[in-house]
Amino acid sequence: MGPHSTEPTESRPAERHAAVRRTARDHFDQWAHSYDRSRLNELVFFPALRACQEELVRWQQWRGRGPFRLLDVGCGTGTLIHTLAAWPEAELLVGLDYSPMMAQRLAEKMAGSPHAHKLHTVVADSERLPFADGSFDVVTCCNSFHHYPHQAAVIQGFQRVLRPGGVLMLVDGFRDNVIGWLVFDVAVAGYERRVHHAAWSAIRDLIAAAGFATLRQRKLNVLAPLLVNVALR
Numbered sequence: 001m002g003p004h005s006t007e008p009t010e011s012r013p014a015e016r017h018a019a020v021r022r023t024a025r026d027h028f029d030q031w032a033h034s035y036d037r038s039r040l041n042e043l044v045f046f047p048a049l050r051a052c053q054e055e056l057v058r059w060q061q062w063r064g065r066g067p068f069r070l071l072d073v074g075c076g077t078g079t080l081i082h083t084l085a086a087w088p089e090a091e092l093l094v095g096l097d098y099s100p101m102m103a104q105r106l107a108e109k110m111a112g113s114p115h116a117h118k119l120h121t122v123v124a125d126s127e128r129l130p131f132a133d134g135s136f137d138v139v140t141c142c143n144s145f146h147h148y149p150h151q152a153a154v155i156q157g158f159q160r161v162l163r164p165g166g167v168l169m170l171v172d173g174f175r176d177n178v179i180g181w182l183v184f185d186v187a188v189a190g191y192e193r194r195v196h197h198a199a200w201s202a203i204r205d206l207i208a209a210a211g212f213a214t215l216r217q218r219k220l221n222v223l224a225p226l227l228v229n230v231a232l233r
């Protein structure tokens with residue numbers, strides 16, 4: 001495109017992606033102070049976090065337990081890593097979020113935790129994970145993936161920062177039935193704007209393309225259906 005193009009800036013993919021990230025960051029910066037009191041926690045977010053913990057227990061049993069280093073992408077105020085901090089096997093728990101205000105809430109909660117030495121917070125974009133290859137045994141991502149404008153790149157990043165044999169737990173809205181479509185594609189997308197709940201088959205294809213060895217997917221029937229994806233690197 002030449003310098004005199006009249007094409008709107010946002011029609012370029014990079015600009016569009018930046019706009020999606022900004023929309024999410026601004027939305028969660030504003031929500032951060034009251035996020036932990038939101039009714040949505042009990043209705044949608046906590047069931048996803050509980051599913052993630054169940055999968056973690058299952059994975060630990062399968063591999064014969066042992067210490068683990070975990071990265072929670074789109075961690076918000078850090079409810080998941082705070083809960084996991086009490087697990088003796090949890091060696092390192094890193095929460096990454098693009099919203100500085102959500103990360104600040106997490107840092108405030110960390111300060112009062114008896115497990116503060118295990119907990120770390122990073123402000124960064126899910127698409128540019130600032131960690132060396134193979135840094136983590138577990139990557140979790142709950143209730144956040146639909147905000148990412150370039151989902152394929154994010155999943156490639158998850159694969160890169162996991163060590164061989166590590167596990168990805170990705171939980172988000174299931175939009176492949178009527179209730180899920182109404183909740184996530186109509187209500188949530190209408191309210192949050194610029195979000196995309198990928199079909200279960202699209203997530204399956206992205207995970208396969210990123211080179212994960214195995215994938216298990218299940219639908220969780222809570223008030224709003226959720227899709228639980230568990231992939232081994």
Ligand SMILES: C[S@@+](CC[C@H](N)C(=O)[O-])C[C@H]1O[C@@H](n2cnc3c(N)ncnc32)[C@H](O)[C@@H]1O
Nearest residue numbers: 024028074075076097098099125126143144147
């Ligand atoms: C609904 S909250 C979920 C928080 C937490 N995982 C939970 O389940 O309570 C979504 C989070 O994703 C974060 N987020 C959105 N876009 C992001 C991006 N591009 N990179 C990292 N985090 C992002 C938001 O800032 C927000 O904290």
